[in-house]
Amino acid sequence: MNTSTLTSLRSRRDRGETYGITSVCSAHPDVIRAALILGRDIDQPVLIEATCNQVNQDGGYTSMTPAKFRTFVEEIAGSVGFNTEGLILGGDHLGPNPWKHLSAADAMAKAKEMVAAYASAGFSKLHLDCSMGCVGEPEALDDELVARRAAQLAAVAEDNSSFSPVYIVGTEVPVPGGASHAVDDLDVTDPAAARRTYDVHSKSFAEHGLEAAFQRVIGLVVQPGVEFGNANVVAYRPDQARNLSQSLTDMPNVVFEAHSTDYQTAEALSSLVGGGFAILKVGPGLTFALREALYGLDLIASELDGEAPMLKQTMENIMTGDRNHWAKYYSGTSSQQRLQRHFSYSDRIRYYWSQPAARQAVEVVRTRIGNRSIPETLISQYLAPLTAKVRSGDVVANFDGIKLAYVQATLRDYAKACGH
Template structure:
């Protein structure tokens, strides 16, 4: 069973074993391919998660239902030779968030239908997140209301599940989409708050006859003090999270799930796993690496052909013509917004890669470069991180290989944190 790796995490942490798992939160095929190829090469399970806004019964912003997303990921797994039995699919922030403009009863009915779809499609990991207020509610809900709504969703999941899923509860992170402003500092979740969240969920689940589901609650979402804004990253400080980490001694059946770990250093990722934040979620950091590689290739093509870049201008025209995915998130002057559209850590450009205009522009760039070896000197200039890999023969100096290598490089830092002896 693919969930064995997740179910084992609390026990491994109690035994002092540094063990974790990367949660890949992306629907980009290049990202999913890179994750599955690395998992194949390391012989490790791969956890890929979809959010409530990304994939739901209405299609989400990807246009995919949970069944569609499973087929999409499994198709890439088959193409890369990844064993499907090692694939873990998760649903992130599953709750009323996409419909929070509706009254709670209506929003929860939609959330129940969404969870039923995820469960029936065989998603093995479910994050129950009912912390946000709906129309007529406070903006943030108390633990008891949150737990009662989570129990409603858990009951649907248990009734519809093709396989018994594991659950994660709690949320001390920004809503899906990330922080909207520069993040100066963060308040780490207190041990008391973590214990209260667990105890309230336990009491409510037991009252609803959900003991079986409760036995498979393996994770609690907390804020360990990591986040990123548009232009800055808040780094993990182990000392600041020491009390929270030690509270796991009173929560022996749980590990912590850390969201927004994108852009943390390899050393910080290792420290997070060591301290019990064993589920490391990453998404924008992977498509940020993808964009860096594509823009670097755009400049290589321009230099090689004595021409102008084509991809970045195409993306700028697309994003300014259709600003819905970024205009509420990128403040500042016109010049500042232009830089953020392309280079923000929030990476809201990721919402545009599936657009036909963007796909056409990327396809034209890749066709222009083909599968020919690119000049090492231009790789050094515009994709410097790849140059050592090219010179050592690890990465072929071709456009497709360089794109995959950029994403894989990020994923390898997570693999090293979760499996310190990992290589590849």
């Protein structure tokens, strides 16, 4: 897969360009479809990433191996006319995290199998993250051990890839899965810590004979001061990240990768890219938008046929019948938990849309609306952000048009921030 967009991020910044790329971190077919259609329409590459828990050699929670995930994405690309030459697939947090309940040796053996599966499937952007401790180890490991394990995984990737992948190193707080509590403030990564991460990985790669591979380390994960909890968002403050941004001068070839940028304003996203955080990762914010669209369409269906809305109650029944994906993230009274199940920024509901009952419920909404054009006044009432685009004819006012456009509204903020 073409990595030229990723390898040019630093040189573009050095030339004074404000340029970045959105990393779409979702396995939901409608989110992927929305991203690929937008990429097609604006003639830009699309980066789609899977996490270690989501997709791995054992299937992950999506029941997809990396090879199956690639086929899944490419089939969607073919259905919407997106040229796969512009498709970039990435693996996020690749390391022992899914197996941290095992010994370090066993967990790393599984991590190596996973990286081999990602590399052999043609994933070209690999985030190597070995920061989490395994059984008998501290929760957070020292930098040298993290870098040594990352280099071991890079060696596996080099041996199993048919081309030269690019790498991301470093990590951020919280670990994969997101914050499980209210987030009020965050410490921006200390520039010295960022430089140390860069240096120890450079040294470790060299010790493993991977100097050429380190030249393809194009990004460093840091904390620019952005995060979201269940009900609040920590906004980006450029003044607090200024020293971190300036530290890029001392680290050739790399830009910063910002995780958890979901729900930041369009202005904040632009400031992030301008500050050197040229890879913007977003996931829950996209499925949150999709859920808003689906719930709004369910209410519109109710207005059109006079029957009661049913999607929200169906999802409530599914989630209360299977607590695995939300129970440890949502606290409070039963009514507070109910509210969070549907409307939390953490968007744990995203894990349930693939269940048969959920898919059937969405199809019922589609059937109830049918092929009719949705009245502009109902768009204004239930999905107001799209009213102007429906009125101008930029958005087709039917079920699929509204659903995809609502997700694309978020993606367009990212595209604009990235200079597309």
